[in-house]
Amino acid sequence: MYNSVLLRKGLRILIVDSNLDSRELLAIIFNQYGVETIAATCISESLEIMERIQPNLVIGEIALPDGDGYDLIRKVKLFETKYKVRIPAIALTIYARKSDQIGALAAGFCKHLSKPFELEELIATVASVTQEAPEMAISA
Amino acid sequence: MAQFIEPFSHFVIPTKNINQPPMRSPRIFVLEPDNDVRPLLKHNLENWGYQVIMALDEADALQRIREGGERFGLILLNQNGRSIDEIIAIGRQIRQSTELDSRAPMIVMAERYGVELEGQNIQVGENEYxxxxxDGQQLRNLLALLCPV
Structure with missing residues (x-):
């Protein structure tokens, strides 16, 4: 386990991925950190889960069987508006081009990670989006 | 290969946009050709407190400006397959089409870059970045800096 102190206690992550291996791998990883995970295979299932168990974070594929990541983030945003909560979302996806990344970030995902992912990067990313954002700078 | 415009040796980051009327949400002009991203980007920007004018492409952008005659405080452009030079030239054309906002800052969201550039905001000309x-917060922070709500 890497950097176990980084992840917030009581974190509840909704994983949205149609691939069984991905869902299981993420569940195993986060369970090692003591983080609760709930898995959904598609957008409609993720919505049902969100209504029942409000997650602190969504980790979603862009490629989904009943839509795509843009549909997913749209639903997450609607959920946020409806319940006046903030649920950050990370795209963890096979769509690895830079344009995919920019599209995902512009659409509202906090972060974009491509598969296969680095465990340390995933954990660091989850830690960062569930905490306050760092300051930014402009350079010449 | 895309060439950056010669960087300025020094520059000033405006803390507020002088073109915006007081007590009114800043208006951003956005050129976003991607049909999936466009409505979500608009939604995000509106959630961040901006009024948004969306354009599909260069021609649509210029037509909207001509027809609307509205002021805006910032131009946001997705690189979307063009070189940085090309997209900045388009942004300048948009900016020059509206006399009232000739100093509106312009932000290009780059789409091809290595990890060494990730997380950076680089000024490439006067009021051009x-x-x-x-991550998504980076865009929000940069907008807040250049075009405060």
Whole structure:
């Protein structure tokens, strides 16, 4: 386990991925950190889960069987508006081009990670989006 | 290969946009050709407190400006397959089409870059910036800096 102190206690992550291996791998990883995970295979299932168990974070594929990541983030945003909560979302996806990344970030995902992912990067990313954002700078 | 415009040796980051009327949400002009991203980006920007004018492409952008005659405080452009030079030239054309906002800052969201550039915002001309997004908050922070709500 890497950097176990980084992840917030009581974190509840909704994983949205149609691939069984991905869902299981993420569940195993986060369970090692003591983080609760709930898995959904598609957008409609993720919505049902969100209504029942409000997650602190969504980790979603862009490629989904009943839509795509843009549909997913749209639903997450609607959920946020409806319940006046903030649920950050990370795209963890096979769509690895830079344009995919920019599209995902512009659409509202906090972060974009491509598969296969680095465990340390995933954990660091989850830690960062569930905490306050760092300051930014402009350079010449 | 895309060439950056010669960087300025020094520059000033405006803390507020002098073109915006007081007590009114800043208006951003956005050129976003991607049909999936466009409505979500608009939604995000509106949630961040901006009024948004969306354009599909260069021609649509210029037509909207001609027809609307509205002021805006910032131009946001997705690189979307063009070189940085090309997209900045388009942004300048948009900016020059509206006399009232000739100093409106321009941000290009770059789409091809290595990890060494991730997370950086680089000024490439007067009031012209290229952002190499690492996360969504970076865009929000840069907008807040250049075009405060």
């Amino acid at each position: 290229v952002t190499y997004l690492e």
